[in-house]
Every structure is written in structure tokens, then in C-alpha cells.
Amino acid sequence: MRSVVNRPTPEESDLSGFKIFKPLSEDEFNKLNYEKSCSFYKKGSVIYREGSRLTGFYCLTKGIVKIYKTGIDGKEQIIRFAKPGDIIAYRSLLSNELACTTAKVIDEAILCHVPYQTLTYLIDNNTKFSLHLLQIACKELKEANDYITDIAQKTVRERLAEVLLILKENFDLDASNTLQISLTREELANMVGTATESVIRLLSEFKQDRLIELNGRKIKFLDISGLTKVANI
Amino acid sequence: MRSVVNRPTPEESDLSGFKIFKPLSEDEFNKLNYEKSCSFYKKGSVIYREGSRLTGFYCLTKGIVKIYKTGIDGKEQIIRFAKPGDIIAYRSLLSNELACTTAKVIDEAILCHVPYQTLTYLIDNNTKFSLHLLQIACKELKEANDYITDIAQKTVRERLAEVLLILKENFDLDASNTLQISLTREELANMVGTATESVIRLLSEFKQDRLIELNGRKIKFLDISGLTKVANI
């Protein structure tokens, strides 16, 4: 019974909370559940790598996954962080291309793999599902375009403040306003598109300005409206 | 018969060459043609403006349209140029949002407006059409993500070389290798995400290095592999 031990429980691999699957009929949802396969992923493990062939997309039911591209000199550019309820790898899959990003676990995760055939079956048979998928892609596209404008026009200081606020929106704070996602300075730099040292210097400036408090990788928000001003939104 | 004079001819407003409409049945295509409405747009005219409500999307049958966002201090960030065969404004329309870009004509254009209801009808009734649309969005998303990586990691010099190569891919060259799209230095700067003066200086460096030749706004490619090296692709 070893395999049972190594598989997530039904609750942990439940996809009924995913907004994207809401339009499915009972039959379709059963088919999905039958054809998916779920696994644990340890921190640091790679789900798929840039340039590899994808056999399906993934639904994240637990944990946090970093999606990034490898640019000049192997420097990472973080595209987004996926959180429970998000789907990943669907873009390259739909375009019939090799993966153009790498996905790496940064918080112990549970992912359900859904084969390509299941995806195309659902697209072909459920127009509501297609439309949902289309809307997810459009939302990401808007965010990407917004980010291009920011990165092209804003200073590193403004971008860092904005990134902190975006993280706050996507990953809740605890009771003391502390961000519940733990990133290295380098990862922050790779989101902002700057050098690690610049992030470090700016973070301590933010701390001096009483906008945030730092405790190792924990970031506590003290003055959100102040940060918003710095971000120049 | 005044309206006839001001309307594009049937040939000029023909949508049968659009890849996205290939999956339509004859009935669907007829419906599309019946419900579309086509017009001329002079250079400099605005098709829709950031923040406005969209009533449909547009098919570009002739000319060139610049799609841009307005950032800090009203500085434009150019997202892309649309050319004949492209559709525009579909993203905000599908997301049910106000337009988040402005579309302005830079080369005398003919555009066909397709109402929102026609779009949703086609999505609901033709899964192949939905899939095509999804793939267009995914392609744009990939390009946006690639561009984020570039703009975050590359120098202005590298980005300008890359932008020139992208323009070459999208807008053919004439017999003498001259780019068939005429942009101001400021527009180039707003693509690259830099200052107008920087573009001017770098262009003359490229000219000195015998990579390109300049004649007003005409840009002639002399050494494409050299440019590729500069672009660091």
C-alpha cells in the first residue's frame, strides 16, 4: 500500500473549488477526476522545465509555485507565483509549444496533472469552459501588459513598492500584517527586474521610512498607503 | 449615395483572409458579414481610447494601428502594432472591462467593427473559433512574457536592436531591405522603453557600425546577423 501513502488524500486533490471547472457537467467533472493524477511536490522540486514537452496542465491545490523564464546569463525573470486554485502550463500546452517557462515549488505543493486529451475534450464540448479559459488568458495578458509599462517607465524603487503590494494582494497577511510568502532577496530582485543588492538597499530604506518592518525574510506592512504613494500607482 | 463613397468597397472589407474566421461555417460567415460595419480611418485618428467602453472588436483589413498604454507623465508605452489580418480590442471586450489601451492609426486604415453579440454568438456556437481565439491570446501572452524578460534584463542597446528585428519580422522589407513602416524616433523609444535621445544616439551608432542605413524615418537593414548579435538573442 505504499502508493496510498505517497498520494494526496481526496480532499487534498479536490478540484471542485477551481473556478475554471465550475461550468463542467457532472459527467465532465467525473471524467476530469478520473483522468487527473495528483502528487506531492517538495520545496525546490521542478514541475516542468523550460524547453520540455508538456503532456498536460496542472492544477495547484496547495502550496506556492514560482513560474520564471531564464534570461541573460541564466538570470531568472519571475513571471508570476501560482497559488491554490491556479492552473499552470496551460499556455504552452494550448499553443502546442515546448514550455517557455520553468515551474519550481517554493512552498510544499500538491498538484494535479490533467492530460492534454482531457483539456481538448473539455474545450471541444463545453463552450462555457472555453470561455473561462479564454478569460483567464486575457486576464494574464492584461497583467503582463501593465507590467511591461511599469518596468519600462518606473524606477526600481517604485517597482519594488508595487511588487510588495501585488504580493500583499495575492498572498494574505497574518494577523500582524506580515506577508505569508517567504522569498529570498534574489527572488524579489528577479520579480522587480533589478540586482539583489538594490533590493536589499531599498528594503532597508523602506524600513527606515517606517513603511515596512523586516525580520529575516518576513516582511510586515506598517504603512500601506505610504507604500502606494512610493509605488506611484 | 454619399454613404457609398465613404464606405470601403467589399474587397477592402473582405474578412475571408482572416485566419481566425477560417473555422466559420458559411452561415456563420454570412452572419458576421451582415453584422460587421467597416470604415476608413485617417492617419492619427483614434479608434478607441483607454478607459472607454467597447461595443465590439475590430478587424484590420488595411493600414497599421498602434496599440499603447499611457503611463507615468502621459508617456506612451507601445504594446504592439497591428497589421492587416490582425484583430484588436478583443482582450478588454472578453474580460468585460473598459479598454486598457488606446488604438491610434499610423497608416491610413480600414477597420471592420464586429459587435460584442456577434463575438459571443460565435464563441458559444463554434468551438474551433473559440480555440483559435484562445490561441491568439496565448501567443500574445507569450510575446508579452518574453518582452518582460527582455526589458528587465537587457540594455537599451540590445532592446533597440531586437525591436528593429521584430519590426522586420512583422512588416516586410522592400527590395532594398528598407523597413516598410515609418515610425518617429519617439515611437521607437516608446517601444523600447527609453528616451527619444537615447534612440537617436544608438541608431547613429548602429549606422556607424554599418548595421543599418538611415534616411529620415526610413531604416535600411545592412547586416541582420550583426544586429542579431547586438540584440543578444
Added chain:
DNA sequence: CGGCCGTTTGAGCTCTGTCAAACTCTGTGG
């Protein structure tokens, strides 16, 4: 304990943005 990874701080330098001024080209109106 030693090594490794991540963090921090300092110094120097370069790329690139800003400001200012001159110059070209085009179209308009007297």
C-alpha cells in the same frame, strides 16, 4: 567545526535620462 548559502555594506563606475539649444522639414498664411 567548516563550508555554503544568503544577506549586508561600501566603493566605483557606467549607462542612460534630463535639460538646453540648434537645426531641418513641412505646411500655413500673409
Added chain:
DNA sequence: CCACAGAGTTTGACAGAGCTCAAACGGCCG
């Protein structure tokens, strides 16, 4: 036909944001 205005282009000078390199420090794990 010329003068003028205005937009776009070009060049120079300068400052500073942010990158690189180097070194030191802390924490963690085998």
C-alpha cells in the same frame, strides 16, 4: 514667394540611478 510656426531630429553637457565587484558577516547543516 517668403516668413513663420511647429513638430521632429540631432548634438552636447551633466547628473544620478542603479549595476558590478569585493569583502565581511550570519545562520544552518552535515
